[in-house]
Amino acid sequence: MKTYRVGIDIGSTTIKVVVLDEQDTIVHKSYERHMSSISESLKRMFETLRDKFGDQKMHFNFTGSAGLSLAKNIGAQFTQEVISATSALRFHVTDIDVCIELGGEDAKIIFFDGANVEQRMNGTCAGGTGAFIDQMASLLDTDAAGVNELAKNYEKIHDIASRCGVFAKTDIQPLLNQGARKEDIAASIFQAIVNQTVAGLSQGRKIKGRVAFLGGPLTFASELRKRFIEYLKLENVFMPENGEVFVAFGAALEAKEVRLSIADVIENIKNYRKRHKAGMRKTIEPLFKDDADYQTFKERHNLSQVKTGDLASYEGNAYLGIDAGSTTTKMVLISEDNELLYSFYAHNRGNPVALVRKALLAFYEKLPEKVILKKAFSTGYGEELIKHAFHLDGSEVETICHYNAAKHFNDRVSFVIDIGGQDMKCFKVENGVITSIVLNEACSSGCGSFIETFSESLGYEIADFAELAVKARAPVDLGSRCTVFMNSSVKQAQSEAAKTEDISAGLAVSVVKNALYKVIRAHDVTEEYGDQILVQGGTFNNDAVLRAFERETGVNVTRPSIAGLMGAYGAALLAKEAARPHNHSTMLSSHALNTFTYSAKGAVCNKCENKCPLTVNIFGDGKKYISGNRCEKGAGIKISYDELPNLYLYKYDKLMQYQPDPEKTYQKTVGLPLVLNMYENLPFWQPFFDALGLKTIYSERSTKKLYETGQDSIPSDTICYPAKLVHGHIESLVKRNPDFIFYPNMPYNILEKIYADNHYNCPVVAHYPEVIEANMTHVDLSDYKQPYLTFNDKKKFVETVYRMIKSYCKTSKKNIAQAYDIGMESFKAFRKDVQQEGERALQYALDHDLNTLVLAGRPYHIDPEVNHGIPKLIRSLNVVLISEDAISHLAEQETVAVLNQWTYHTRLYDTAKVIAGLSPRVNLVQLVSFGCGLDAITADEVKDVLEANNKLYTQIKIDEISNLGAVNIRLRSLLSTMNKEAKTYGEA
Amino acid sequence: MAKLEYDANGRLLFTEEMRQEYTILVPQMAPYHFEYLVTAMQTEGLNAELLRTTDYALINEGMKYSHNDICIPAMLVIGQFIDAIKKKGIDKHKVALIITQTGGGCRASNYIKLLRKALRKAKLEFVPVISLNANGLEKNPGFKLTPRLLHKLHDAIVLGDLMMNLINQTRPYEKKPGDVQTLKAAIDIRLQSYFNHNSLFTWGRLKKEIAEILARFQALDLTTESKPKVGVVGEIYVKYSPLGNNHLEQTLEDEGVEVVTPPIYDFFLYSFDSRAHDIKRYGGPKKEYWILKLLVWYVEIRREKIRKAMRAAGFQAPIAYKKLKSLIKGVIDVGTHTGEGWLLTAEMIDLIQHGAPNIVCTQPFGCLPNHIAGKGMFKKIKSLYPESNIVAIDYDTSASRINQLNRINLMVSNAFRNMKERS
Incomplete structure (x- = not known):
């Protein structure tokens, strides 16, 4: 009797099956996304096999990361996926030099050198190639295949950080908001994957000769292959037939150890699932004890409503705020009494200008004649672009808008935390002044939108997905470092048959932990930030996130009913503040909007060695708005700041x-x-x-x-x-x-x-x-x-x-x-010279009544490629810039709470001490390179020294990421706070 | 209740009075060694208690009270301490903590300071922290490294290394599962009374004890099958601590291989030796140089006798420190000694030369020294020893276990294949 061999490849997103007969011919194959329910998909797949082949004994061999514990538990054979891939390759061809395999979660490279085979897998930090494409696709409002289509028509490649998906997204998000072409972004995404693979896996071995491409992304995305071929100058590429099930084919070839009947396997899987429910996973307490618990919680939060007014019957002045956030666009219209007259919230799908235009048109339709639009302000990532495009009256940095909105809700507010799609912002308020602003650094980016894209990938609306978490009985712990790590933990939970509701709850807790322990770094929130806490941002609309936050901090917080609209609401409030009796808004009329056209093209600024990639936005009226530039030169503005000391x-x-x-x-x-x-x-x-x-x-x-x-x-x-x-x-x-x-x-x-x-x-x-x-x-x-x-x-x-x-x-x-x-x-x-220049800079700032920032990093941070032009950005904000080594000699910081054993770091502590004694017009910004383990120690200490002296602490983490969008927001928020504080200080 | 006393710099001291009243909590950093270390301390009038907690709560405490980007050893040790103090039934005012302090350019030198910071944040600033080090840093009136305690600590490490080596070499081959564990339990009881003595010169007793241990391990009923050997190297905490490395030793044995973990003593010798090296290369007190050299020499004489006994009993003994150090000639300079430094590279080469070309190189996520002496040297090692089969595993509280297992599995699969091809 003949025995079939079955190879089952359970990857992080898909299940692939190949059945071979004794002549190594494929008699059956399948490829499907398991949508997080591995055991369900497996059951279906085995039933298909049973229907086709009857219940006979076969050799089953599992492969793929998610198959590991499953195979062991059900007593089946397991072959590591790289080994399977190697067998399959050897079966087809003998002259391969290098094989690149990209999967949903892992990237692998195999070097063949005669009998010597060297196999490598990506490090933990660079996980999630396939998952990354999916996430980026959702940013571009398409799917993986759509990204590939877009990439076909690219004109230029943007520099996108390639360390990991989170970093890349940090570069892509602002590009989108500045109006870069989607086609270019799509191709740049593929280029980032190429860079990541080459930088992470070649490790000194050249990828050359005959190269095989394996795995889903490389099989389906022709443009990704093209990027590899062009970048590595490959001439001889091997693409196997059945590339998508190739590894399963390899596993089938290797299948020999145990013969099992299909019925037994189905039974075993069922038991496996039951066993897993019992434990093994790291689970945390349910978010809600029971339904009653949830109801009490709901009722408490229903109390925080904003006053609303009826737009149709309203007469008089009104003020508009537009928040062009990283992933969503929000619009709010308020009355003279700050009543909410109209609001709008939608995903920008990677095209904020088009969305705002559409939203404004719809808004004009509803706007009664007796309402006078006095002022319109914009805020958020797309603040400048939107202001220019639609001729708004003004704009303000988002942190200030959020603060204004928060103050409106609770004038005793002591702490505001905002978790949006891409960023987290927190500020502490004392005596009506923001005394500290904390923004997330790159690693914590995208937590909010991660939950959303993840729920979409499972086919849930975000609201329904959040609802699930409420009922979760055994939430899974998914870690808190970043979304790449979380994603990989989700895959593990899925392979251990965790329920979707438990994952949903787990994600909520992870995002909160990331905010608390990575961004705010608070061990006791109420002690440090008071108990008047206001939470906002779209992510807090998720009840599970809200609950997790309250539980983790042990305090009941306020969530305004318009948690997701607070930026826009704040902008509207500011618009109202700026209004003058006889002026009306300059915003484009509905007539102008109807004929509004807009295009964007890429360019490179050649004014200095930074060579900033620019996006030139051209509007129908001939007006241009240039984005992407680091300094005023790129924007075509001629102001000379050469006088300004900049260490x-x-x-x-x-x-x-x-x-x-x-x-x-x-x-x-x-x-x-x-x-x-x-x-x-x-x-x-x-x-x-x-x-x-x-x-x-x-x-x-x-x-x-x-x-x-x-x-x-x-x-x-x-x-x-x-x-x-x-x-x-x-x-x-x-x-x-x-x-x-x-x-x-x-x-x-x-x-x-x-x-x-x-x-x-x-x-x-x-x-x-x-x-x-x-x-x-x-x-x-x-x-x-x-x-x-x-x-x-x-x-x-x-x-x-x-x-x-x-x-x-x-x-x-x-x-x-x-x-x-x-x-x-x-x-x-x-x-000595540097120190003198440092002292001169301090004096200059004093003489000219200027703000001063001390960018405290390391000597090598003066390299423009390392600091990405931040010093020039600071100069363009008309701020004196000093380096840590230029003023550290002015202080004696004899006792620090850490071991003071690195020379460059001693300068940091000393500089913090110097700053501590200076006016509110001088502040410190710590520049930290990603991966600098020592800065985990220095950051806390510098922060402690500064805060003990009532000084703001700001940190900017830099890496390969070149987009300064987030840095810009951070610096402007800081400066805005400094100005306010200096004013209070002056009055006192 | 003991009075709180501080030194001139405001550091809370562990006083004589505390020694009598307090329990000293010891973090579990290396299970084979720390059991004996604690026993040694107990017999010297210190009320020490080893923390065996492995439950999940401690990770949360660590995250709360330390910087999220700090390496996993600091986070877990701090978490384990604070979790233990917060547990019901413990009198917070009657515990002290002890932690090793190595020194050097790695951030690990800072753990003790970070621990104190964490205690302050957790409002436990009245809990004294004792630094265990050989450099005379941070003295405490209630904790003195007397010659006898030093000797006992030395014995504890030597015995820990011996037991680890012997168990690693026998457990994968036991005919009756559990035999080795039973034997270990019996030996541990014997060692309790071994440490309970008052003499200073103990070599005779130690020698006898080791002979007995070796004889018992020889008497085990083992199979003669051959299994691939897998070495474990890396950052000192994640290399030895099951809590840090997700029970790596057990994971590997379950995969059907023999684990080879290099002795912990080499790390201590390396630390002394590195200080001596710097004095010679960059200048410093000559006297200290000679004291350090003498110390290394003295310990090595004793260890050599034990290695000899191991070999005589048919076990594979680790190589001498001097030999280990000579392995890196032409690969990396002995001046590279931040963190584990050249020792890490040397151990990899030693493993490859002694039948364990398969290696797991463990490191905390973001460990700087490992970029240099670990991952940074793979390529050179591979070119010198093409048979090497090394996998680097990052450990982090947020890293998913499945990713680690999958990579370990790849390395082990290759180990089996290579073994088959060679035979």
């Missing part, structure tokens, strides 16, 4: 002046990569080598492109962006062909303050030269020198350098000692 730009220019003398003849050349601590130590190294008769050659300036040239040799995808850039710099240096490349390991820095516990560099600054040598083996590094050095012991320094250098140039220990002195003197002069 970041100052230091960078200053460093670039350390150049070899063009007149002098040198014996040899030495290459220095412009990376990490070189941004601080160059003033030592250049004169030092110069004195030894060596000409210094530098790597080219950092750009995204330079990064990409080195990205395939990065061994660890979660390391910080400044470290990742080193690879590109070394590539560039090698091309410039110096006699040797010099990149020292420097575990110790200079001890600047005697009270510091130690003077280390961080592990990455200290030892990245080792990583370069171990991973950049494709370039010739025979003249790459990475000595272990310290500036603190001259004798040891001289000995080490002498040993290293003697084969390259004629010199003596004495010469090196002299060169050391010259270098040291130059370095000290540089530091």
Whole structure:
């Protein structure tokens, strides 16, 4: 009797089945999305098999991440998916060099090198390729196939962060709101996936030769394949037949161990499901004890209603607020008595301008003649675009709008938390003044819209999905780091047969925990922020989220009935404040709206080396609005801020002046990569080598492109962006062909303050030269020198350098000692100069009555590719900018609550101390690179030092992400608060 | 009730009075070793108690009272402490905490400070924290590292390493499941009385004890099947703590392999040695250099005798520290010693050379030293040892277990295939 072999591939989103006969011919195959109910789908699938083949014994072999625990539990064979893929490939072809397989959750690369097979899977942080496409598709208001169609007509590729889905979304969202073409965004999404795969998985091995493409996304998305082919310059690509069930085919080939009857398997799966219900999963307490509990909760929150008025019968002045948020657009019309006359809420589906136009037209239709529109204000991500497009009367940064709305509801409000689709905003209010604003950083982005897109993917309306959570009896714990991690936990829960309601409740709790412990970082909310808490933002319309928040904080909060409209409501209130008796709104009339046309095209600003990608929005009346620019230059505005002290730009220019003398003849050349601590130590190294008769050659300036040239040799995808850039710099240096490349390991820095516990560099600054040598083996590094050095012991320094250098140039220990002195003197002069400029900047701000921000980061944050032009953005806001190392010398911060053992960080603590003693016009913004583990420690400490002195703490986390939309909002909110506070301070 | 006393910097001290009244809570960082460490402390008049909690609540406490981006070891240790203190039945005013403090450029040096911060936030600032370190940091009148306590701690680590090695080498092959566990329980009871002595020079007794342990393990009834060996390396906490690494040892044994975990003692020697290295390379007090070198030398003499005994009894013994250090020549410099530094690379090479080319490299999500000496060295190791089969696993309170299992499964599948191909 013949025995069929069945391969079942249970991935994170789909189930694939292949049945083989003894001749390895496929006699049955299927591919379906399991919509989160794996055991249900499996049951259906086995019933199909039973109908087709009768109840006979077969060899079953499971594969795929979600099949692992299932197979073990039902006593069936399991083969890891990469192994299955390898078998299937070997069966079809023998000359494959590399195989790229992208799935819903995992990305894999297999390198074939004769008998040697090397298999790699993505790190935890870079999960969710397929899931990512689905989420982006929903942003673009289409599906995965639609993204592919759009990408066919792209004109340009935007730089989109490729670290993970959350980061990419942070770049895409503002692009959409600024009116970038969907076609371009679609192609850019695919390019981001290519970058992520190459940067995360090639790790020094070149992807070349004959390459196989496997997995759903690569099988179905022709444009994704095209991006891979173009980027990697591939000529020989293998696409298997039945690519979508390829791994299941491999599993079927490997199926041999156990023979089971279909009926048994069905029975086993049923038992498995029951067993799983009993436990194993990490579950948390139900949100509501019972129905009565929920009813009490409902009734309590029904009390927070906004006063409404009847638009049809209203006569008099009215004020309009439009909130063009990241994913939704909201509109509110209020009366002279702040009554809500009209409201509108809809998804912008990636096209805010079109939506606002439609909404305004509908609004005009309902607007009675006796209502006079006095003013219209916009806010939110699309604030500027909407204002320009529709000739609104003004706009205000969203945090201020939210605060105004909140104050209207409860004038004793002490704390406001707003969870929108993309962002979370929280502010603390004391005596009617915002005293601290907390906004989420990139990792916490998109929590709100994640619940929504997830519910959509399961075919639920968000309201129904939220309703489910109320009834959940055993909510699953899904972690709280970010949506990529949550998504992967959801997949695990699904494979363990968790109920949808338990997942829904779990997600609500996760989002709240993320807000509380990652964004607000409060251990006791009421103690730190008071008990007059107001929650708002669309995500809080979800009762489960609201309940989870109350439970986690242990306090009853107020949710206004218009929780989702608060930004627009606040904008309307501000519009009212700005109204003058005889003016009417300048907003486009319904007639103008009818003929309103709008188009957008991409361009690049060439005014400086940042090369900002611009989107030029052209409106029917010929008016243009340019977005995407970092500074005023890109917007075509000519204002000179060159006078304004800006330490970041100052230091960078200053460093670039350390150049070899063009007149002098040198014996040899030495290459220095412009990376990490070189941004601080160059003033030592250049004169030092110069004195030894060596000409210094530098790597080219950092750009995204330079990064990409080195990205395939990065061994660890979660390391910080400044470290990742080193690879590109070394590539560039090698091309410039110096006699040797010099990149020292420097575990110790200079001890600047005697009270510091130690003077280390961080592990990455200290030892990245080792990583370069171990991973950049494709370039010739025979003249790459990475000595272990310290500036603190001259004798040891001289000995080490002498040993290293003697084969390259004629010199003596004495010469090196002299060169050391010259270098040291130059370095000290540089530091002194920076400090003087810092002091001058403080004085300048005082003399000119300007706001000052201290951007506290690390020396290498002056690299424009690392800071993404934030210093220029700050300059364009007419603010004096100082770096941490320019004023840290002014303070003695002798006792900190942490171990004060890193030199760069000692500067942070000291700077915080300096700021603490200055006027409200000076504030600190901490610049943190993603992946910097040490900043988990410094951030809390700097915050503590500042807050103990009633100062605001703001953090900006940067990475490869280049869009400054969120940063802009954050900085403007901060400045707005500073101005208000300074006013109060002045009056007092 | 004991009076709260502070030092000049405002640090709450653990006083003599507290020693008599308080319970010292010890976090579970390495199950094989910490059991004995606690026993050793108990026999020296310290009322120590090992925290065995693994329930989920502690993760929540850790998240609440530490920065969310801090690495999982800090979060779990802080969580375990606060969870324990908050438990019903504990007198909050009669507990103290103890935590190891390593020093060096890694953020782990900061754990004790972060723990104090967390206690302040949790309004438990009256709970004293004792630093356990060999560098003389943070002295406490009620907790003194007497020569006898030091010797006992040394014995505890040595015995912990020995038991871990022996159990790893026998449990996967037991004919009657549970035999090894029963044996361990019996030995643990013996060791209770072993630690209960008052002499300072204990080598004779330790030697006898080790001979007995080896004899008992030799007497186990084992199968002769061969299983692939899988090494576990990485950041010190997630490498040894089942709470940190989602019960990695058990997971691997369930997959049908033999686990090889390098001894914890090498990490301590490496820490001393690294300090000595820096003095030599970058300058510093000569005297300290020689003391450190002497210490390493002394411990190694004793350990060598034990390794010899292990080999004589037919077990695989770990290699000498000096040899371990020599393995990294041409791969990574001994100056790389932030966190686990070169030791991590050395252990991987050692494992590959000694029959365990299959390796799980564990690290907390976002661990900086691991970028360098762990993931950063994979490529070089792979080119030197093509048979190596290494998987890096990130541990985080939010990471899904299924992702970890799937990657471990891939590595184990390859381990089985490679073993089959070679035989």
